[in-house]
Amino acid sequence: MPRTRLYAVLSAALATVALAAGCGADKAGGDAAGTLALDAPLPTTVPDGAKIVVGDPATEVALKLSGQYDAVSKYVKFANLSGGPQTTEAFRAHALDLGSVAEIPSINATWTGLHVKIVASKFRQDPIGHPIYKLGIAPGASVKTLGDLRGKKIAYSPGQAQGALILKVLKKAGLTKEDVKLVELPSTGDVYSNALSSKQVDVAPIGGVQIKRYLAKYGKDGAATIDHGLRDDAGHLYGPVESLQDPAKAAAIRAYVAAWGIAQEWIDKHPKEWIAGYYVKDQGLSEADGQWLVDNAGHPDIPADWSDAIKRQQDTIDLLAKETGNPVIQAKDLYDLRFQTVAADAIKGGAK
Amino acid sequence: MSATTLPGLRTRSSATPVVRRRRLGPGKPIRFGAAIGPVLLLAIWSIGSATGWIDQRILSAPWTVVTTAGDLIADGRLQSNLWTSAQRALIGLALGIVLGVVLALISGLSRLGEAVLDGPIQIKRAIPSLALLPLLILWLGIGESMKVITILLGVFIPVYIHTHNGLRTIDSRYVELAQTVGLSQWEFIRRVVLPGALPGFLLGLRFAVTGAWLSLVVVEQINSTSGIGYMMELARTYGQTDIIIVGLVVYGALGLLSDGVVRLIQRRALSWRRTLAS
Numbered sequence: 205m206p207r208t209r210l211y212a213v214l215s216a217a218l219a220t221v222a223l224a225a226g227c228g229a230d231k232a233g234g235d236a237a238g239t240l241a242l243d244a245p246l247p248t249t250v251p252d253g254a255k256i257v258v259g260d261p262a263t264e265v266a267l268k269l270s271g272q273y274d275a276v277s278k279y280v281k282f283a284n285l286s287g288g289p290q291t292t293e294a295f296r297a298h299a300l301d302l303g304s305v306a307e308i309p310s311i312n313a314t315w316t317g318l319h320v321k322i323v324a325s326k327f328r329q330d331p332i333g334h335p336i337y338k339l340g341i342a343p344g345a346s347v348k349t350l351g352d353l354r355g356k357k358i359a360y361s362p363g364q365a366q367g368a369l370i371l372k373v374l375k376k377a378g379l380t381k382e383d384v385k386l387v388e389l390p391s392t393g394d395v396y397s398n399a400l401s402s403k404q405v406d407v408a409p410i411g412g413v414q415i416k417r418y419l420a421k422y423g424k425d426g427a428a429t430i431d432h433g434l435r436d437d438a439g440h441l442y443g444p445v446e447s448l449q450d451p452a453k454a455a456a457i458r459a460y461v462a463a464w465g466i467a468q469e470w471i472d473k474h475p476k477e478w479i480a481g482y483y484v485k486d487q488g489l490s491e492a493d494g495q496w497l498v499d500n501a502g503h504p505d506i507p508a509d510w511s512d513a514i515k516r517q518q519d520t521i522d523l524l525a526k527e528t529g530n531p532v533i534q535a536k537d538l539y540d541l542r543f544q545t546v547a548a549d550a551i552k553g554g555a556k
Numbered sequence: 557m558s559a560t561t562l563p564g565l566r567t568r569s570s571a572t573p574v575v576r577r578r579r580l581g582p583g584k585p586i587r588f589g590a591a592i593g594p595v596l597l598l599a600i601w602s603i604g605s606a607t608g609w610i611d612q613r614i615l616s617a618p619w620t621v622v623t624t625a626g627d628l629i630a631d632g633r634l635q636s637n638l639w640t641s642a643q644r645a646l647i648g649l650a651l652g653i654v655l656g657v658v659l660a661l662i663s664g665l666s667r668l669g670e671a672v673l674d675g676p677i678q679i680k681r682a683i684p685s686l687a688l689l690p691l692l693i694l695w696l697g698i699g700e701s702m703k704v705i706t707i708l709l710g711v712f713i714p715v716y717i718h719t720h721n722g723l724r725t726i727d728s729r730y731v732e733l734a735q736t737v738g739l740s741q742w743e744f745i746r747r748v749v750l751p752g753a754l755p756g757f758l759l760g761l762r763f764a765v766t767g768a769w770l771s772l773v774v775v776e777q778i779n780s781t782s783g784i785g786y787m788m789e790l791a792r793t794y795g796q797t798d799i800i801i802v803g804l805v806v807y808g809a810l811g812l813l814s815d816g817v818v819r820l821i822q823r824r825a826l827s828w829r830r831t832l833a834s
Contacts, residue, residue: 259779283698283779285778293690294779297695393789412794413794417794417795417796421613487790487794488631488790488794488796489794
């Protein structure tokens with residue numbers, strides 16, 4: 205049966221091509237020549253040809269606006285990813301070396317068997333007065349203080365900063381999970397403001413422009429927000445341990461963290477350029493929205509000492525471990541202390 | 557004076573009025589008939605928004621969508637995003653069509669090919685692209701190749717299924733004729749199989765073109781810095797409902813337009829068919 209054989213050969217060839225296409229995709233993993241121990245001193249010069257993939261879209265824009273971009277792009281390729289779910293997925297695919305996230309993803313990644321380390325941390329000055337999130341209250345739900353949460357339907361997203369915040373709020377209000385109705389709902393895009401406005405939940409943590417939009421749209425129906433009075437200001441750069449064990453990548457990561465520190469400082473010092481270049485041009489918001497975001501963010505705090513941050517993260521871990529049934533891990537193991545002063549020193553050294 | 561007395565035919569006498577025979581087909585095509593449905597939809601939307609029966613916050617009014625689209629075009633955001641999306645969709649579509657046709661030929665013309673290929677393709681058909689995405693990211697990373705392959709995987713299935721079906725339903729008379737006149741395998745494919753499977757292929761193509769646009773939303777939420785899907789996702793983050801609806805309208809228009817193009821090709825390529833539609 206020559207014809208049958210022809211088709212068999214053809215289909216085998218097709219399958220091979222498909223497989224080859226699958227395997228030929230570019231990876232960020234790279235083949236490490238030697239490995240760098242996690243307690244060995246960091247190399248300070250970035251070797252030629254070192255490349256890291258970084259998911260930190262806002263800093264990418266800041267580097268472009270402040271004229272640092274060309275120096276950084278020699279060893280950095282930017283990916284438009286941020287937030288826990290997307291960055292951990294990309295880490296697993298060996299397609300990313302650094303991601304920009306809040307407090308929870310590094311904990312969750314560790315619990316799911318992905319070994320990561322935090323290499324840079326940013327907080328806010330006067331964090332209680334400049335929270336990232338507020339508790340959105342649905343029209344008609346009578347919640348004025350944290351005590352009023354008893355018996356209410358609250359949007360809860362396990363594995364996200366918003367979910368951990370709700371657990372902290374309940375603890376602060378002296379309530380348990382049994383005293384309220386937690387509605388499991390992932391917080392992506394505008395899901396929470398929509399759930400509030402359609403009264404599917406009574407309370408949900410909303411952040412950024414969503415706060416402004418929610419009040420503007422539904423304020424006349426009785427929508428409101430209240431402050432939770434807790435610190436929710438942590439922002440980190442973190443990456444998989446395998447990237448830190450590659451000497452070339454570790455050097456590139458160190459250089460990027462320094463540039464990142466200078467970029468954060470630049471954002472703080474140039475609000476007008478930042479609003480025009482990032483919020484308006486890159487994100488498609490109005491100037492008023494951008495101004496509102498800048499005012500609400502206050503000023504950044506990039507400490508050269510992480511001990512307080514580690515303490516706060518340990519409290520978060522203890523609370524989450526209790527609520528989710530995961531083992532308690534040591535917060536200090538999540539931080540790569542070799543990077544502790546890199547960003548702060550770069551800022552002190554002054555922007556170029 | 558009726559002389560005709562064919563069995564089964566009523567003789568027409570001048571005494572009985574003319575009885576028109578009931579039409580069984582749908583009749584003559586309406587002019588611009590294709591536009592009536594969408595226009596009606598637009599009218600309901602406009603009237604609903606104008607009377608306040610549709611809440612602006614839930615669904616922006618058509619004129620808000622138009623002005624927002626105008627702003628986006630003035631910015632250049634809409635064009636650049638549309639261009640990126642179109643490139644991805646077209647590359648995925650082109651590759652998907654080729655793959656679908658080749659697989660349909662292999663599986664349609666050889667029993668062994670069918671035994672090997674058809675099962676896995678039916679399995680793939682049952683798996684939503686959205687659910688495959690995590691795996692595709694693991695295998696292909698987060699670059700452009702992952703996006704194009706996701707679109708390709710969504711597109712080749714309808715092309716394959718309909719082409720395969722069209723090919724298998726070619727009248728055996730033509731196959732016998734081809735054998736009688738001694739056509740080679742390639743000639744047979746070119747002169748009998750491809751034209752015979754064309755109606756099926758074109759129907760598959762109609763599913764495929766809209767499918768390509770649909771896959772875009774899924775893939776453009778991952779590591780994209782441009783594209784209609786990205787623009788909508790960004791607008792979600794900032795609660796800009798009007799931009800989301802602009803995106804939806806663009807998708808609808810693109811789907812309608814590309815479907816129209818395929819239908820035009822259908823009418824041209826299948827003009828030899830005498831069917832209920834013509």
